[in-house]
Amino acid sequence: MSEAAPVLVVGSVALDTLETPFGRRDDVLGGSASHFALSARHFAKVRMVAVVGRDFPAKHVDMFERAGVDLTGLERSDGLTFRWHGKYEGTMSSAQTLETQLNVLGHFEPKIPPAYRDSRFVLLGKAGADTQRAVLEQLQAPEFVIMDTMDLWINTQRREVWALLPRVHMLCVNYEEALSLAEEPNVVRASRKLLDAGVPFVVVKRAEHGSTLFTRKFMFSIPAYPTDRVVDPTGAGDAFAGGMLGSLAKSGLGDGAMKRALVYGSVMGSLAVESFGTERLEQATAEDVERRFRALIDMISV
Amino acid sequence: MSEAAPVLVVGSVALDTLETPFGRRDDVLGGSASHFALSARHFAKVRMVAVVGRDFPAKHVDMFERAGVDLTGLERSDGLTFRWHGKYEGTMSSAQTLETQLNVLGHFEPKIPPAYRDSRFVLLGKAGADTQRAVLEQLQAPEFVIMDTMDLWINTQRREVWALLPRVHMLCVNYEEALSLAEEPNVVRASRKLLDAGVPFVVVKRAEHGSTLFTRKFMFSIPAYPTDRVVDPTGAGDAFAGGMLGSLAKSGLGDGAMKRALVYGSVMGSLAVESFGTERLEQATAEDVERRFRALIDMISV
Numbered sequence: 283m284s285e286a287a288p289v290l291v292v293g294s295v296a297l298d299t300l301e302t303p304f305g306r307r308d309d310v311l312g313g314s315a316s317h318f319a320l321s322a323r324h325f326a327k328v329r330m331v332a333v334v335g336r337d338f339p340a341k342h343v344d345m346f347e348r349a350g351v352d353l354t355g356l357e358r359s360d361g362l363t364f365r366w367h368g369k370y371e372g373t374m375s376s377a378q379t380l381e382t383q384l385n386v387l388g389h390f391e392p393k394i395p396p397a398y399r400d401s402r403f404v405l406l407g408k409a410g411a412d413t414q415r416a417v418l419e420q421l422q423a424p425e426f427v428i429m430d431t432m433d434l435w436i437n438t439q440r441r442e443v444w445a446l447l448p449r450v451h452m453l454c455v456n457y458e459e460a461l462s463l464a465e466e467p468n469v470v471r472a473s474r475k476l477l478d479a480g481v482p483f484v485v486v487k488r489a490e491h492g493s494t495l496f497t498r499k500f501m502f503s504i505p506a507y508p509t510d511r512v513v514d515p516t517g518a519g520d521a522f523a524g525g526m527l528g529s530l531a532k533s534g535l536g537d538g539a540m541k542r543a544l545v546y547g548s549v550m551g552s553l554a555v556e557s558f559g560t561e562r563l564e565q566a567t568a569e570d571v572e573r574r575f576r577a578l579i580d581m582i583s584v
Numbered sequence: 585m586s587e588a589a590p591v592l593v594v595g596s597v598a599l600d601t602l603e604t605p606f607g608r609r610d611d612v613l614g615g616s617a618s619h620f621a622l623s624a625r626h627f628a629k630v631r632m633v634a635v636v637g638r639d640f641p642a643k644h645v646d647m648f649e650r651a652g653v654d655l656t657g658l659e660r661s662d663g664l665t666f667r668w669h670g671k672y673e674g675t676m677s678s679a680q681t682l683e684t685q686l687n688v689l690g691h692f693e694p695k696i697p698p699a700y701r702d703s704r705f706v707l708l709g710k711a712g713a714d715t716q717r718a719v720l721e722q723l724q725a726p727e728f729v730i731m732d733t734m735d736l737w738i739n740t741q742r743r744e745v746w747a748l749l750p751r752v753h754m755l756c757v758n759y760e761e762a763l764s765l766a767e768e769p770n771v772v773r774a775s776r777k778l779l780d781a782g783v784p785f786v787v788v789k790r791a792e793h794g795s796t797l798f799t800r801k802f803m804f805s806i807p808a809y810p811t812d813r814v815v816d817p818t819g820a821g822d823a824f825a826g827g828m829l830g831s832l833a834k835s836g837l838g839d840g841a842m843k844r845a846l847v848y849g850s851v852m853g854s855l856a857v858e859s860f861g862t863e864r865l866e867q868a869t870a871e872d873v874e875r876r877f878r879a880l881i882d883m884i885s886v
Contacts (some may be wrong), residue, residue, distance in 0.1 A: 503884060584843050
């Protein structure tokens, strides 16, 4: 582990209230940066830039620190922590938002601490394109930046989102977001259009149906790790991105490493969904991760 | 090709009216048996049992015969051919049925001609479970039977559909059908339940997201062949099943052959969607099929 470059995540930390067919949990640790960090830390040191309020429980801070997550960039603001209340039903393929309280996240302008500015591996969690650009401008020489986005920003800042594509290295979005951003109903044409905009790697997440890596040279597709215990899908995509970026920080950027990174992403996503909040990501062992990695490779071996 | 065992398909022949973002076509050749036969004939001789009416165009009969499809089992009934009118929009992930005229299909009771009764490789196209059972009872010693079904029969003849599972070798259904038949919102648990009912192979089709083969010993997952020309998705699932069964009839029933059969299924499904009706399946060459097979294998090679 010690040889992996540190990864930087800029995203949200939340207190989530979650309702799924498996029950309800109030105020569990959530947010893109939390899921990302607790996934990526299985592969690399993690630097986190996010904001919490004065109500943020000390136990979560302790847990992050025990997990080796560097919190120099965690801003404590005088207000309440971002809160999200969501509900999943049936196959849990989509969340119904019952309430969002942006709180301190509403006016958050991420400041990258001096000690983080040399970060080479970076995740830009879902945020406005202006916020994501402002982060990029504070970095010295990022080598591999993964960018996420979502329908809100695709619909309200489409041009700004597109303008970021040539400045990052991988766009990592779900199927619907890829089609919507490219304004194409076919995923092959959509990804081609996104690659043509100047981003070298496009990852399309298909939830329980797997994911595909599109590049100008090749495509690579894998299934989701076949877990039979989907308790709460929140954060799966962030854990996926965390597994990918952590694995790349550890193994480098060749084609083979890129394919294996997708597999590690799928592994970490499958762990994330097996508990409410971040519990399963906290508890997973290196052996859990490697066993699932090998099982996924077996599932695509002819 | 000559060494492959013949495959038998029992299904429908239709005249379809299709509306997609690519236009409208009236009275094109459709039906599960048509798509299946024109796919499977790339691998094996095909025997077809179906019914058409007095309005069925001679040009389709000629085309089937030129394609090497044995029509001994094609019943000509004194009525009109089954007609379906469907419409697809957006990503074309589901069809809206505008009109169904069962016509001669309404009272069809498939009779297997004596010369077909020794068929070892069989596809039971979507039909009532009673009809599918009656077909099985006319066969001497089928070695590999693929069974399809659909929401109508799952909802109205659930018990009868389940009773067929131990009598066939593979259930080949789409994701929603697998969940619905098993009454499980998780596909891993759903497929386990179906395997436990006594069918050795379960194939779950995930449309543009790929497909998964579940067995008691292993799972195998592949992406959809990434075509950027989805003109009309009608019949893709039947072409998929045709590619699988044809390939098995040619190559045998080992684990490796089973995995390759899934890939050939995906290849044939991707060809089917690139034209209205069966045109692309009619015109595809052995080289088209092999090139896509290799491309799909590349897409899952680490």
